[in-house]
Amino acid sequence: MAGKHLRAITGYVLAAVTVAPLLWMLVTVLKPKDEIFRAELPSELTLDNLIYALTEIPIGKxxxxxxxxxxxxxxxxxxxxxxxxxxxxxxxxxxxxxxxxxxxxxxxxxxxxxxxxxxxxxxxxxxxxxxxxxxxxxxxxxxxxxxxxxxxxxxxxxxxxxxxxxxxxxxxxxxxxxxxxxxxxxxxxxxxxxxxxxxxxxxxxxxxxxxxxxxxxxxxxxxxxxxxxxxxxxxxxxxxxxxxxxxxxxxxxxxxxxxxxxxxxx
The missing domain is CATH 1.10.3720.10 (MetI-like)
Incomplete structure (x- = not known):
């Protein structure tokens, strides 16, 4: 039983380590421009960064x-x-x-x-x-x-x-x-x-x-x-x-x- 719990905890830790950078990147993308360099969570979410990337950067090409x-x-x-x-x-x-x-x-x-x-x-x-x-x-x-x-x-x-x-x-x-x-x-x-x-x-x-x-x-x-x-x-x-x-x-x-x-x- 202890081994089963240990494997579950290890799996959760590895999942958290894997997902954390992705969540950080997604939150950063949704931050307003003036809050990009702040460590705390954003006061509001915005799509301005995504819209800029789609319209001003040739990412589509x-x-x-x-x-x-x-x-x-x-x-x-x-x-x-x-x-x-x-x-x-x-x-x-x-x-x-x-x-x-x-x-x-x-x-x-x-x-x-x-x-x-x-x-x-x-x-x-x-x-x-x-x-x-x-x-x-x-x-x-x-x-x-x-x-x-x-x-x-x-x-x-x-x-x-x-x-x-x-x-x-x-x-x-x-x-x-x-x-x-x-x-x-x-x-x-x-x-x-x-x-x-x-x-x-x-x-x-x-x-x-x-x-x-x-x-x-x-x-x-x-x-x-x-x-x-x-x-x-x-x-x-x-x-x-x-x-x-x-x-x-x-x-x-x-x-x-x-x-x-x-x-x-x-």
């Missing part, structure tokens, strides 16, 4: 750029990762395990390690300051292929054998049988891919100079220099930029947990 990149990367990555994972899970060909091991090993390589060669390749292809330069390098990620492969290994082969009787080839088998039954894991990966690309900072900062192509995190970082003494506006822009991520997580959190539970190693 930044969010549109992030939405374009995030949605395209998510859709293309799900299709290509699903195809690759199905081939690695179901098809038999020489070097299959070696290829899978090589793909998984790329999880050990972080973006800063390959940032310079990636920048040089994109520059040689003439993709700097373009949407393509932001999208193409972000499509491949070994985690998506790994998670989908583990999920596909748990799908009964009888489903595919039944489709063979109808004369389905590999593509139709993947599209008509595998994809429909893997909607939970695809939905969870869609949430993860969208959040990762929405919050991307290092590569968008490296690959773009044009202010019209700034993604939301890069745009907020530039505001810190422009509004260094008025960080209530920076916080307001941050709150606005966080809304799509919260919506995406709330919509997909249940499927995310289900996919992780059903994608155990095999």
């Amino acid at each position: 930044y969010m549109l750029n992030s939405a374009i990149v995030s949605v395209i990367v998510t859709v293309v990555a799900l299709v290509l990762h699903s195809m690759a994972a199905y081939a690695l899970a179901r098809l038999r060909f020489p070097g299959r395990q070696v290829i899978f091991g090589t793909i998984v090993s790329t999880l050990l390589v972080s973006l800063p390690v390959i940032l310079v060669p990636l920048f040089l390749v994109v520059k040689e292809l003439g993709l700097l300051d373009t949407y393509a330069g932001l999208i193409l390098p972000a499509i491949f990620h070994a985690f998506g292929i790994f998670l989908l492969r583990q999920y596909y290994l748990n799908i009964p082969r009888e489903l595919e054998e039944a489709s063979d009787l109808d004369g389905c080839g590999y593509f139709r088998r993947w599209w008509q049988v595998i994809v429909p039954v893997s909607r939970p894991v695809l939905a969870s990966l869609a949430v993860l891919f969208f959040l990762a690309n929405w919050n991307a900072f290092l590569w968008p900062l490296t690959a773009t100079r044009d202010p019209e192509l700034r993604m939301v995190q890069v745009g907020i970082a530039t505001l810190q220099g422009q509004y260094g003494s008025a960080w209530n506006y920076v916080l307001a822009a941050t709150v606005i930029a966080a809304v799509p991520t919260l919506i995406a997580f709330v919509i997909g959190q249940r499927r995310l947990v289900e996919a992780i539970k059903t994608s155990g190693l095999k």
